[in-house]
Amino acid sequence: MIFSWVKTAKPPSMKRESSKNSWESSWESSSAAQMPKIGIEARNRSEVNSPRLTTLLDRLFFIRATTSPAKQIMTTTLENPKSHIEHGYDVVADKYLAWSSARPTTTRMKYIADLVEKLPTGADVLELGCGAGVPATQVLIEHGLKVTGNDISAAQIALARKHVPEATLIQGDMLALDFAPGSFDAVLGFYSIFHLPKDEQVLLIEKIRGWLRPGGWLLCNLQFEEGDVTRHGWFEPEVIMFASGLGVEGTRDIFRKKVLGFKLVVDEVDIELVGGTEERFHWIMALKEDASAD
Numbered sequence: 001m002i003f004s005w006v007k008t009a010k011p012p013s014m015k016r017e018s019s020k021n022s023w024e025s026s027w028e029s030s031s032a033a034q035m036p037k038i039g040i041e042a043r044n045r046s047e048v049n050s051p052r053l054t055t056l057l058d059r060l061f062f063i064r065a066t067t068s069p070a071k072q073i074m075t076t077t078l079e080n081p082k083s084h085i086e087h088g089y090d091v092v093a094d095k096y097l098a099w100s101s102a103r104p105t106t107t108r109m110k111y112i113a114d115l116v117e118k119l120p121t122g123a124d125v126l127e128l129g130c131g132a133g134v135p136a137t138q139v140l141i142e143h144g145l146k147v148t149g150n151d152i153s154a155a156q157i158a159l160a161r162k163h164v165p166e167a168t169l170i171q172g173d174m175l176a177l178d179f180a181p182g183s184f185d186a187v188l189g190f191y192s193i194f195h196l197p198k199d200e201q202v203l204l205i206e207k208i209r210g211w212l213r214p215g216g217w218l219l220c221n222l223q224f225e226e227g228d229v230t231r232h233g234w235f236e237p238e239v240i241m242f243a244s245g246l247g248v249e250g251t252r253d254i255f256r257k258k259v260l261g262f263k264l265v266v267d268e269v270d271i272e273l274v275g276g277t278e279e280r281f282h283w284i285m286a287l288k289e290d291a292s293a294d
């Protein structure tokens with residue numbers, strides 16, 4: 001069983017054996033699917049605890065890197081990924097919204113519903129990388145929560161301002177945010193925290209622990225694969241996009257060894273079918289246990 005290593009409340013259903021990582025999927029089901037696949041870099045993507053899955057992932061990246069040499073751009077590192085990400089989302093904000101509006105949101109909505117049940121009306125919620133504010137921010141507002149949304153992209157914040165004028169919106173790098181300890185009942189990040197370099201993700205989770213009140217919740221999804229992924233020509237030829245992750249065990253180690261004081265309530269790799277291909281992310285819901293860990 002390929003996913004026997006994944007600790008889940010209930011095992012994720014494997015619909016078929018072949019799979020694509022999240023970036024392959026969003027690439028191919030995006031409106032840019034017809035554009036030339038210019039280049040991919042994947043580094044340190046080891047330690048996926050399934051030889052079969054590792055082979056599949058390697059094959060996917062290898063095929064892309066070798067079948068169209070004329071279009072190939074292989075880089076070993078991406079300088080200043082955040083400026084690429086900010087510029088990238090500024091450029092593709094409308095296209096991304098059109099693509100993401102059409103994608104299923106079953107998993108995200110399931111976890112949001114679980115979380116909202118735990119929060120009192122008027123609870124303070126921070127959403128990191130809120131994008132255009134739909135559907136997540138909007139749903140949170142509709143449930144009577146007091147939402148602060150943050151995004152690095154001015155274009156995304158402008159869209160969010162239209163969709164969720166009730167939210168307090170802050171443009172900037174999520175890692176640079178500064179809030180008083182115990183400001184929030186929940187901190188959320190959907191498809192956003194994986195844009196930070198993996199070591200910064202640990203620092204962010206440490207900061208989140210400080211921003212949360214005891215009994216507060218962290219809900220986010222993180223990259224399933226370990227390593228950095230740089231994608232050239234994401235939605236638009238000029239856009240270079242970046243994502244990173246510690247892998248499933250590496251992410252668990254954050255909570256086991258690096259940022260103590262959270263109890264993992266959801267720790268699940270979930271698979272969703274998007275545009276005919278499978279997307280998988282590591283979903284985390286964690287409870288800040290008590291103030292004594294601070």
Ligand SMILES: C[S@@+](CC[C@H](N)C(=O)[O-])C[C@H]1O[C@@H](n2cnc3c(N)ncnc32)[C@H](O)[C@@H]1O
Nearest residue numbers: 089129130131151152153173174190191192195
């Ligand atoms: C894939 S989109 C997801 C948007 C929204 N959460 C959703 O689920 O539709 C990722 C978002 O994270 C934002 N983002 C990426 N890196 C960020 C950072 N360092 N700080 C704040 N926002 C960031 C991007 O600008 C983008 O809007």
